[in-house]
Amino acid sequence: MGLLYGLIAVGLALIFGLMDVVNFAHGEFLMIAMYATFFLFAFFALDPLLAAPLVAAALFIFGAVVYLLIVRFAVRAKANTGMVQIFSTFGLAVLMRGVAQYFFTPDYRSIPHSYLGGKTISIAGIYLPQPQLVGALIAIAAFAGLYFFIHRTDFGRALEATREDAGAVALVGIDKNKVFALGWGLGAALVGLAGAVMAIFFYVFPDVGASFATIAYVTVALGGFGSVFGAFAGGIVVGLVEAMTTLILPPSLKTVGIYGVYLLIVFIRPRGLFGSI
C-alpha cells in the first residue's frame, strides 16, 4: 500500500515538488483518471492494465491544458503567488467535482472483473493482492523513470533550471511555459497511471479524490520537496507507519499515526527526509 501512496504522490512530487506549484486539484486529477479507466472498461471492455497507457496519455493532455489555461496565470500573478495557486487550483477542484457529478452522476462505480482484480498471491501465509503488487511495480518503474528523466535528460535539467530562475532560462532560449506545460502534462500522466491501477480495486465517484489528496501531500512533504527519491521514500514510510499504527492504536486512529510521523520528521528535519527546497 505504501508504494501505491507513493505512486499517487509521484505525479504530485513533480508538480508540487519540482516545479514548486501547489496543486490542490491533485485528488481530482486522480478522480478523472479513474473515471477514464472505468469508461474504457465499460464501453470497450478494456482491462485497466491495458487502459493505463491511454489514460496516462489523456491525462498528459489534460494536465498541459490545465497549466496553459489556469496555472500559467496563477504562477505569473504579481502578488500572493502562493495563495493564488492554492485557491485557483482549489476552485478547479470544486469545478471538476461539479463537472464530474454533472456528466457521470454521483453514483458509485467500480470495475467488477478485470484481469487482476481480486487475485492474490500467498507467500508463507502473507497475502499479496495482485493489483497492489502490480501497482507497486509500476510505482517503482515510474519513480525510476522520473528520476532518470529529471537527472539525465535535457528536459529534466531545463525544468529544474526554470524553477530556479525563469529569467535566466529565458535568455538561453527556453520557453518557460512550454517547459512547465510539459512538466504538468507529465505529472498528470503519472497520476493517470496511478488512477488506472487504483480503479482495479477502488470505487469511483466524484468526491473520491479527497480521500487520497491529503495523504499525497503528506507523502511528498515527508520525503521533501524537490526530491523524487524523497517522494518514493515518503510513500514507503507512510505505508509502514499505517500498518504499524494499527498494531498499537485502534484502526480509526491510523491517520493520526501517519500525520504524527510527518510532524515528528519535519520538526527534526524542516525540509523533510531528502528535501532540497
Place this chain on the structure above:
Amino acid sequence: MTITRRNVLLGATAAAALGPIAARAQTSEVKIGVIYPFSGASAQIGVDAQRAFETAAEIINGKYDYDLPLARTEGLPGLGGAKIKLVFADHQADPQKGRAETERLITQEKVAAVIGSYQSAVAVTASQICERYQIPYLSADNSSPSLHRRGLKYYFRAAPHDEMFSQAMFDFFDAMKKKGTKIETLALFHEDTIFGTDSSNAQLKLAQERGYKIVADIKYRANSPSLSAEVQQLKAANADVLMPSSYTTDGILLVKTMAELGYKPNAIVAQDAGFSEKALYDAVGDKLEGVISRGSFSLDLAAKRPMVGKINDMFKAKSGKDFNDYSSRQFMGLIVMADAINRAKSTDGEKIRDALAATDMPGDQTIMPWKRVKFDENGQNNDADPVLLQYVGGKFVTIFPTQAAVAEASWPMK
C-alpha cells in the same frame, strides 16, 4: 314556487362559503419540504430519494387503484383535492446548512411539513428548527435511535431505528442457534460517524445481554483510502459472524479488500446502509452470495401484495433501480405525511402534528412488511418490523422473521 328572501340569502351564504373551497380545489397545493444531500459524497442518495418522493407524490396526486392511502383519489380530499408539491433542498451533509435550508423551506417556501434527511446529524438540526416553528418533521430514513429520545413534540419516524434492527439480528441468531447452528463469536466493523457509532453501541449491548462474545470491535475512519489493516484484524479474529455497519463506499472497499486478503467469513449480517445499495452489488455482488442484511423492505412482498410490484415498476421507470431499503422508506415517509395532512384538513403545523400523532395505518396498506404505522409519545413507530434479507442469486429474499420469510436462510454463506 316562491323564492323567499331567506332562501336566497341562504344560497348566497352557501355559495360564499363554498366558493373559496371550490376555487382552492382547482389551484391549491400543499408544499412539503424534502431535505437531502444533492451534492458531495452521498449525492446519489439524494438523487434516488428525489425519484422515490416523486413516485409517491404521483400516486397521491393521481388516481391509482392501489390499496394505499390517498392512491384512489386525486390529491388530498380532506383539502378539497389539493395536490402535493415537493420542494427539494440540498443540505450537503452539513448540519448548519441543513438548518438553514429547513428554515428557508419553512419561512420562504411555506412548506407544511419537512421530510429528511439520510444523515442523522442533519436530522438533529433540521428537526430542532421544525420544533421551533411548530412544523412536523418526519424522518423517512434516519435510523439513529437517539433522534426520537430528545423529547421533541414535532418529530416523527415511521421506520425502525438501529436498535430495532439490531434486535432483529439477534433474534435471528437465537433462532439459528436453536436449530443447531454454531454462533458464538461476533466481529463488529463500523464506521466512525453517527450511524456506525449508534449501530455498534446497540449491537454491543445486545451481544452482552444475550451472551454472544465480541471478538473484534473495529471502528474505522469513514471514506478511508485503505482498509487492509482493518481486514487483517478481522481475519485474525475469525468470528462466526461479521457484522459491518458501513456506507456504500467503505462497503465496496471492505468486500474487495476481504477478497484480496483471502478472508471469507462464515456469515455476514450487515446493518444495511451500503449493503442495500445497488452500486455495491454491481461492484462486488459476486463476492457476496449469501450475505444477510437487515432491511425494512423486500421486493418479494410483491407476491403477496401486487401493488408493491407495480409501484416498484413506477419507481424503476424513473430511477432505473428497484426500491431498496432507503427508497422504500422515503416513499412511505411521504405517504404517511400526506395521509396526516389529509386527515388534518389543514396545513397548520399543529393540526398536522395532531393528525400524525393519531395515525393508525394498517401494515397491508403500506408497501412495507410492517404491522402498522402508529406513533408512540416520542413519535417513533414501534410496529415497524424490520426484516432480514439474504442476497441469493442476484436478488434479495426475506429469511426472517418467520412470518414474512419466503426462504430458509442458507448458512454458512457460500
Place this chain on the structure above:
Amino acid sequence: MDKAFIQRRRRDLIVAACLALLATQVPRYVTDVYIQNMMIMTLMYAALSQSWNILSGYCGQISLGHALYFGLGAYVTAILYTKFGMLPWFGMCAGGLLSAVIAMALGYPCFRLGGHYFVIATIVIAEIALVLFQNWEWAGAALGITIPLSKQDSWLTLQFAKDKLPYFYFALALACVAWFVTWWLEDSKWGYWWRAVKDNPVAAESLGVVVFNSKMGAAAVSAFLVAVGGGFYAMYVTYIDPESVMGFQFSLLMALPAVLGGIGTLWGPMLGAVILIPLTELTRSYIGGSGRGVDLIVYGGLIIAISLARPQGLVSLFSRKRKPAAQPVREAVAS
C-alpha cells in the same frame, strides 16, 4: 511616520464606524429569516476570515488548519454549557484562551517550518484533532453534542427560538472586534515588524527573536477570535459534531473570503465575505436541488476567475490611489 498613513488610518476607522452603524439598521428592513441567516453567516465568516488574516495575511504564516481553533471554541462552549451548566459567554472566553494557548504551543515548533511544510503541518494538526474528537466518547464522539432547546429566550444563554436579531448583533459585534483588532495591530510594533520582514528578508534575520515572538502573539490573537466564533456557531446552530466544525473544508472556507477580498489587507476579508457567502448560499439554495452539481461548477469557476483576475484581491479595485494597507505577502507559500 508619514502623514498620509495616519490620515488613511483615521479614514478607515470612520468608514468602519459608519458601516457598522449602517449594519445595525439593516434588520429593520430585512425581515426574511432566510436572508437574516445569510447575513449572520456572512458576518461570522467575515469575523473568522479577518482573524485568520491576522496570522496568515499580515504575518505571512499561511494556516489551513484554523478549523482546529474553531472546533475547540465550539466544543469548549458546548461542553461547558451542557455538562457543567456554565454560560456560553464564559465558555467562549475559556475556549478562546485554550485555543490561544494551543496556538502558541503549536506555533513554537511550526514557525520554524518554511512554506509548504508549514501549510501541510497546519492541515495535518487540524486533521489529527478531528480524528481524536471523533473518537472521544466523553465529548460525544461522532454523535456530537446537541444543545437542548431552552424554553425561553435569553441573552445569558444566547438562546433565541425564532428571533434571529440577537444572533445578528452578536455576529456583527464579533466582526467589528476582529476588524478593530486588525486595525489596531496594523499600527502596533508588531505590525511594523511584520511589514519590515516582508519588505526586507535581511531585516528579518536581525529581528529574528522579536519577530518570532510577534508571530506567536499573532497566532494567539487569531486563534482566540476564531474560537469565540466557534462558540457562537455552537450556540447558534445548537448542534455540533467533529466533521461539521473541524473539517478541512472549514479551514478553506475561513481563508477564502480573505484571499478573494485581498489577503493582508484591512478590508479584504470583509469584502470577500460579503460577496462570497451570499453567493455560496444562493447557488446552493436555488440551483443545488438538482443533484447535478451545477452549483459546484458555478462556485468553482468563480473562485478560479476571481483569484486569477485579481491576485491582490477584490479590494484592489477600490484602492487605486491609496497604498495597500500592508505590502502583500511576499510569496509566503512559494518561499
